[in-house]
Amino acid sequence: MAEITFDSVTKTFAGNVRAVDELSLHVAEGECMVLVGPSGCGKTTALRMLAGLEDVSSGTISIGGTIVNNVLPKDRDVAMVFQNYALYPHMSVEKNIGFSLKVRGDSKAEIKRKVDEAASILHLEGLLDRRPKALSGGQRQRVAMGRAIVRNPHAFLMDEPLSNLDAKLRVEMRLEIARIQRLLGVATLYVTHDQVEAMTMGDRVAVLRDGKLQQVDTPEELYDRPANEFVAGFMGSPPMNLIRCHARAGADRVELVFGSQSIELPWNYTSSHALPASGLGTVVGVRPEDVTVADASVANTLRTRVERREALGDEILVHLSLDDNDTSSTTGTSSARDDLSRTVSLVAKMGPRMKVNVGDVLFVQASPEHVHFFDATTGQTLRGR
Amino acid sequence: MVGVAVIMLYPFWVVIITSLKSEAQFLGGSGFSWLSWSSLTSVIPVGQEVLSSTIVCSASIFVILLVGLPAGFAFSKLRFRASTVVFLVIVSAMMVPLQAILMPEFVNVTKLGLTGGYFGAIVVYASLGTPFSVFLFTTYFRGVPDELIEAGIVDGLGYLGVMWRLIVPVAVPAIATVTVLQFIQIWDDLLVGLLFIQNTGERPITVGLAVLAAGRTTSIPELMAGSLISALPAMAVYLAFQRYLVKGLTMGIDR
Numbered sequence: 042m043a044e045i046t047f048d049s050v051t052k053t054f055a056g057n058v059r060a061v062d063e064l065s066l067h068v069a070e071g072e073c074m075v076l077v078g079p080s081g082c083g084k085t086t087a088l089r090m091l092a093g094l095e096d097v098s099s100g101t102i103s104i105g106g107t108i109v110n111n112v113l114p115k116d117r118d119v120a121m122v123f124q125n126y127a128l129y130p131h132m133s134v135e136k137n138i139g140f141s142l143k144v145r146g147d148s149k150a151e152i153k154r155k156v157d158e159a160a161s162i163l164h165l166e167g168l169l170d171r172r173p174k175a176l177s178g179g180q181r182q183r184v185a186m187g188r189a190i191v192r193n194p195h196a197f198l199m200d201e202p203l204s205n206l207d208a209k210l211r212v213e214m215r216l217e218i219a220r221i222q223r224l225l226g227v228a229t230l231y232v233t234h235d236q237v238e239a240m241t242m243g244d245r246v247a248v249l250r251d252g253k254l255q256q257v258d259t260p261e262e263l264y265d266r267p268a269n270e271f272v273a274g275f276m277g278s279p280p281m282n283l284i285r286c287h288a289r290a291g292a293d294r295v296e297l298v299f300g301s302q303s304i305e306l307p308w309n310y311t312s313s314h315a316l317p318a319s320g321l322g323t324v325v326g327v328r329p330e331d332v333t334v335a336d337a338s339v340a341n342t343l344r345t346r347v348e349r350r351e352a353l354g355d356e357i358l359v360h361l362s363l364d365d366n367d368t369s370s371t372t373g374t375s376s377a378r379d380d381l382s383r384t385v386s387l388v389a390k391m392g393p394r395m396k397v398n399v400g401d402v403l404f405v406q407a408s409p410e411h412v413h414f415f416d417a418t419t420g421q422t423l424r425g426r
Numbered sequence: 427m428v429g430v431a432v433i434m435l436y437p438f439w440v441v442i443i444t445s446l447k448s449e450a451q452f453l454g455g456s457g458f459s460w461l462s463w464s465s466l467t468s469v470i471p472v473g474q475e476v477l478s479s480t481i482v483c484s485a486s487i488f489v490i491l492l493v494g495l496p497a498g499f500a501f502s503k504l505r506f507r508a509s510t511v512v513f514l515v516i517v518s519a520m521m522v523p524l525q526a527i528l529m530p531e532f533v534n535v536t537k538l539g540l541t542g543g544y545f546g547a548i549v550v551y552a553s554l555g556t557p558f559s560v561f562l563f564t565t566y567f568r569g570v571p572d573e574l575i576e577a578g579i580v581d582g583l584g585y586l587g588v589m590w591r592l593i594v595p596v597a598v599p600a601i602a603t604v605t606v607l608q609f610i611q612i613w614d615d616l617l618v619g620l621l622f623i624q625n626t627g628e629r630p631i632t633v634g635l636a637v638l639a640a641g642r643t644t645s646i647p648e649l650m651a652g653s654l655i656s657a658l659p660a661m662a663v664y665l666a667f668q669r670y671l672v673k674g675l676t677m678g679i680d681r
Contacts, residue, residue: 094576115582127573131595141581188581 045106050100062252071226083252085264120189128173270420282387288323290316326413331391342404445650462647478632486551505541546622566600602670
């Protein structure tokens with residue numbers, strides 16, 4: 042067992058494409074670090090560099106304090122679980138799991154003992170004689186895990202291991218992988234594009250975009266205190282509502298202007314946020330679950346119209362548009378004007394019993410303590426970290 | 427379908443029936459006899475010739491596989507400078523007909539002193555068959571997921587280990603395809619055997635049959651019996667591997 046460190050790691054492909062850009066990341070011993078981001082953000086490339094399957098263009102990668110940039114994959118003592126499992130089709134489950142031990146030169150008795158142990162942890166005892174093609178998706182996934190854990194490696198590398206499973210099995214295997222990782226206490230780098238997987242499996246989550254690290258934090262911190270607009274929009278399903286507006290900060294209040302409507306939040310943000318005193322340049326963020334319906338007589342609500350409703354059984358997602366098209370008063374940069382002139386829409390999460398129909402007018406408000414502010418130009422949070 | 431089957435099988439039927447007649451029965455048109463089969467071995471050394479064909483075929487195919495498998499693996503899975511150009515040059519060699527290079531080939535092999543026994547023919551057959559095998563293996567291996575190779579590398583294998591322990595076992599259809607097609611081609615070939623195997627004790631069955639056909643008097647039933655003996659191994663090899671043949675030829679198309 043060991044810790045993993047990326048120190049200013051960059052990967053440049055032919056054509057000067059920077060897949061990973063100055064990535065610095067530390068995975069502690071026994072920690073499960075999830076790398077998450079949209080397709081093409083460089084997360085798999087980072088994983089492959091750690092495995093030794095891609096060269097590092099600059100920077101260093103260390104495993105257990107040893108720089109491994111020039112160490113062959115077989116000598117790094119890492120185990121990898123691939124997206125499509127990469128089981129050896131001509132070998133039985135037993136041989137698949139024990140193959141790395143055989144290559145390493147372990148004795149037959151030792152291989153048998155370790156394979157049986159791994160099979161027991163993964164509940165594969167009855168499947169050892171089968172070939173991969175005779176297994177279900179979940180069983181194949183467990184064999185791939187078995188192949189990784191049997192070596193007792195320094196680190197586990199997992200490249201979207203659940204993406205080929207159906208939704209129900211994915212939930213089961215998510216718990217299973219988390220259980221095994223905690224049981225073995227091996228540093229794990231887990232790559233996924235699924236933010237639910239990231240939130241549920243990671244001790245910490247690193248969010249990547251265009252090869253650049255956006256934020257590394259615990260799932261709760263990422264959700265509650267996103268470092269920028271991208272993280273705020275990426276983590277959470279449905280994503281955070283991000284709306285450009287005028288924000289005028291006073292001593293004990295913040296006025297948010299959306300077209301001809303405005304609300305005042307009775308909250309002293311100025312001590313915790315670097316809000317502009319007046320004018321454009323602010324993106325306000327509210328999670329769908331923090332949007333609540335209020336009575337028309339309540340002050341500081343926004344008048345909205347229901348555009349669409351999605352009943353999910355345990356909740357209803359209500360798509361709202363601001364019942365206001367008067368955006369002529371906007372000033373500022375042309376891009377900001379363009380953003381503000383779009384119809385403002387937001388999503389609210391409501392209880393399953395809520396009576397809402399398309400076309401209804403709703404007055405909504407947001408809990409002041411759960412409102413986020415971002416710089417409209419840089420996208421960075423205006424909260425003092 | 428039935429019509430096509432009849433057209434294809436009728437000559438074969440004629441060969442079988444004719445081989446079961448004596449010369450007199452063949453000319454007279456009735457009766458059956460094993461005479462042509464029993465006299466065949468006294469006319470030409472059939473056993474020795476079948477053995478020679480087997481040795482030449484097996485050794486040539488062994489060399490073709492030995493070169494084609496690593497080359498196909500390298501062209502499909504490894505990144506190296508000018509790989510596409512080298513691949514195209516090798517594959518373009520498939521387009522060159524044997525007859526076009528036969529004489530220079532003969533001169534070269536003669537200069538090397540290899541025209542006496544099997545060795546010269548094996549070199550020629552292996553050289554002619556390798557481009558096709560490189561092409562087929564490259565196409566086949568392109569359909570093998572890269573993750574399989576990467577899993578082997580992370581598990582501790584080098585590229586050579588990955589190829590022999592992980593890739594070759596899953597390439598059985600491609601290996602069978604190359605084996606069958608090359609076996610049929612080499613087994614049935616007359617020209618290379620005739621030119622490059624000059625020791626009469628080592629000549630293959632096709633040369634033996636040619637000698638039989640070129641005699642002052644040719645016994646047609648004996649020739650048919652010899653032809654049947656010559657055809658059987660190729661048919662046996664085809665039947666043994668035919669279930670892999672289509673898979674091997676189409677692998678990579680539906681990627």
